[in-house]
Amino acid sequence: MKILITGTRSGVGERLKLSLSQSNDIIALTRENLDLSNTSAIFEFNMPKIDMLINCAGTDIGGKIEFTKHNTNEVMTIINTNLIAPVLLSQKALKLNANCKIVNITSTNNIQYYPNNLTYSLTKKSLESFTNMLRVEYPFLNILEIRLGLTKTNFNTNRYKGHEERFNDIYSNSHLTVDDVVSKIKEVLFNDMIKFIEIAP
Numbered sequence: 001m002k003i004l005i006t007g008t009r010s011g012v013g014e015r016l017k018l019s020l021s022q023s024n025d026i027i028a029l030t031r032e033n034l035d036l037s038n039t040s041a042i043f044e045f046n047m048p049k050i051d052m053l054i055n056c057a058g059t060d061i062g063g064k065i066e067f068t069k070h071n072t073n074e075v076m077t078i079i080n081t082n083l084i085a086p087v088l089l090s091q092k093a094l095k096l097n098a099n100c101k102i103v104n105i106t107s108t109n110n111i112q113y114y115p116n117n118l119t120y121s122l123t124k125k126s127l128e129s130f131t132n133m134l135r136v137e138y139p140f141l142n143i144l145e146i147r148l149g150l151t152k153t154n155f156n157t158n159r160y161k162g163h164e165e166r167f168n169d170i171y172s173n174s175h176l177t178v179d180d181v182v183s184k185i186k187e188v189l190f191n192d193m194i195k196f197i198e199i200a201p
Contacts, residue, residue, distance in 0.1 A: 011153030012148075012153065015181075029057070037085075056105050057082075060078060061074045061078060064159060070118075087130055094138075106127050185197075
């Protein structure tokens with residue numbers, strides 16, 4: 001199976017790439033070969049015909065801050081990476097293969113909004129809505145939403161890149177490991193009867 005995975009530089013995306021490449025043809029996207037915050041680059045991306053798209057990339061650069069204090073360029077980076085890119089890549093994938101399976105990774109933030117997390121939460125809630133709308137528009141399409149809870153990756157370090165003075169170690173709370181998450185994803189990834197899974201600590 002030919003699978004395109006975004007966000008494979010580190011974390012869940014990187015581990016999924018390594019694990020799935022043992023028996024699948026993996027196209028691994030990182031910021032180096034396709035900057036998902038750059039819509040023009042996505043427009044020009046020559047996507048091959050694939051069997052599955054896993055929208056795994058996510059960022060909250062400059063986040064965990066009051067909305068009006070969040071740098072506007074960083075707000076746009078989050079929106080483009082977490083929402084616009086999955087929408088555009090899904091459209092490209094489905095144009096080439098109407099039976100392409102779409103896998104969108106959302107967040108348990110969708111259940112309850114926490115203050116100072118507006119842009120990130122907006123993108124993940126919107127990605128959930130996009131997933132549900134695709135299901136309505138294409139009833140026979142295989143779509144899987146993976147709602148992911150707090151997982152220890154480089155995500156939190158990247159969130160405060162350039163803003164290290166605000167760093168808050170959220171992983172002192174109960175959290176998942178990357179191995180936990182990838183193991184559970186692999187259990188359901190190829191089961192087309194499963195449309196939704198929540199993985200939480």
